[in-house]
Amino acid sequence: xxxxxxxxxxxxxxxxxxxxxxxxxxxxxxxxxxxxxxxxxxxxxxxxxxxxxxxxxxxxxxxxxxxxxxxxxxxxxxxxxxxxxxxxxxxxxxxxxxxxxxxxxxxxxxxxxxxxxxxxxxxxxxxxxxxxxxxxxxxxxxxxxxxxxxxxxxxxxxxxxxxxxxxxxxxxxxxxxxxxxxxxxxxxxxxxxxxxxxxxxxxxxxxxxxxxxxxxxxxxxxxxxxxxxxxxxxxxxxxxxxxxxxxxxxxxxxxxxxxxxxxxxxxxxxxxxxxxxxxxxxxxxxxxxxxxxxxxxxxxxxxxxxxxxxxxxxxxxxxxxxxxxxxxxxxxxxxxxxxxxxxxxxxxxxxxxxxxxxxxxxxxxxxxxxxxxxxxxxxxxxxxxxxxxxxxxxxxxxxxxxxxxxxxxxxxxxxxxxxxxxxxxxxxxxxxxxxxxxxxxxxxxxxxxxxxxxxxxxxxxxxxxxxxxxx
Numbered sequence: 346x347x348x349x350x351x352x353x354x355x356x357x358x359x360x361x362x363x364x365x366x367x368x369x370x371x372x373x374x375x376x377x378x379x380x381x382x383x384x385x386x387x388x389x390x391x392x393x394x395x396x397x398x399x400x401x402x403x404x405x406x407x408x409x410x411x412x413x414x415x416x417x418x419x420x421x422x423x424x425x426x427x428x429x430x431x432x433x434x435x436x437x438x439x440x441x442x443x444x445x446x447x448x449x450x451x452x453x454x455x456x457x458x459x460x461x462x463x464x465x466x467x468x469x470x471x472x473x474x475x476x477x478x479x480x481x482x483x484x485x486x487x488x489x490x491x492x493x494x495x496x497x498x499x500x501x502x503x504x505x506x507x508x509x510x511x512x513x514x515x516x517x518x519x520x521x522x523x524x525x526x527x528x529x530x531x532x533x534x535x536x537x538x539x540x541x542x543x544x545x546x547x548x549x550x551x552x553x554x555x556x557x558x559x560x561x562x563x564x565x566x567x568x569x570x571x572x573x574x575x576x577x578x579x580x581x582x583x584x585x586x587x588x589x590x591x592x593x594x595x596x597x598x599x600x601x602x603x604x605x606x607x608x609x610x611x612x613x614x615x616x617x618x619x620x621x622x623x624x625x626x627x628x629x630x631x632x633x634x635x636x637x638x639x640x641x642x643x644x645x646x647x648x649x650x651x652x653x654x655x656x657x658x659x660x661x662x663x664x665x666x667x668x669x670x671x672x673x674x675x676x677x678x679x680x681x682x683x684x685x686x687x688x689x690x691x692x693x694x695x696x697x698x699x700x701x702x703x704x705x706x707x708x709x710x711x712x713x714x715x716x717x718x719x720x721x722x723x724x725x726x727x728x729x730x731x732x733x734x735x736x737x738x739x740x741x742x743x744x745x746x747x748x749x750x751x752x753x754x755x756x757x758x759x760x761x762x763x764x765x766x767x768x769x770x771x772x773x774x775x776x777x778x779x780x781x782x783x784x785x786x787x788x789x790x791x792x793x794x795x796x797x798x799x800x801x802x803x804x805x806x807x808x809x810x811x812x813x814x815x816x
Contacts (some may be wrong), residue, residue: 346515350518354805386505386538395506404480404486406425406788415718436591464481473787487668522766523763551741570599588764591748618654656680659732702727
């Protein structure tokens, strides 16, 4: 931290956003929308958009949207919160779950109507944890399209985004308010920026092995599939400011990163009936607990792992999800005519693999729980010809961070507000519980990013307007 006392500032903005991911762009647009005429700027340490929102499927859960009503889907924030709580369990930011569920429909409709984002209600799958269809995603099911829509709108509104300009410190007044930040230009020049409000949208700490070892030791050595920029600046600055933290042990893992292709294999394959087996052809758990929770199961076993489905599942999934279709097209989803050829391809004992498939098929056909307790089998028992993809578990992003209130203001350990400082996305405490990767429900990351970005942008704009009105 550096003091503002006697400080010479090189630039001045009403709202300064640190981070140009989904949270940061949503915050900047929300601030501009709430208070036209304010000077807003965004700092981004990387030379282009490379955050976790880019790597996502772009799926935003929201309850009570007009898109759900048009599709005949009955939903409400209360139902959404019940789903979140059932999956996450008790945790350290329950009020945030309520707040984000309440604002979720408003958020999605604002993204479409004001932020220029193309979103449709996903009707072909719900993903584990959601009791109704409430995921809203770009038609391509790609986070890159979501991000490019946000960037296009920000540029159209003349919001400056300084790529390759990392924020390296915050500026604090003698009274303890955050009043700006220090950035470093690509040429190495330090720039001290004054701001009426600062919004931290720097993502989490999943790429920082030291912080992982401290807060999430079980995944400190796991393969990392998230954004390289997730270094935990918000954690380090928050510690210096005496900020409170929440749900720091929580993270989002994914059980099916294609190996060695590196692309994400959608868990829809499992939800439609697919299974995961180890190198001996045996299943290791109930895949229906979800891709994040099952990643933790995989991490406790030795790989390799294989996702087995059939051509019905493959073709139906590929028809609705471009990234999976691309994996199929490049040969990342192999086909086998029968169990004999599948076992030969994977160098497995045919009797073991056949027994695994038969046990799963019997559960799917009878409806009785299998040995691991699984009862959901999508399209039913798998049928030849089979498909298989080699997969590996990976860590994608952390779900713990700075405690914030309902206006996304950062809180101290005593519950008081740090004036002038807001946080969202991976910088803030998430709503996925505090039980490692077990509490994550599809879309929690993007809801925390875009939802808190939206809330923070509007709240920061109001704060600046109120300050100016009293000057």
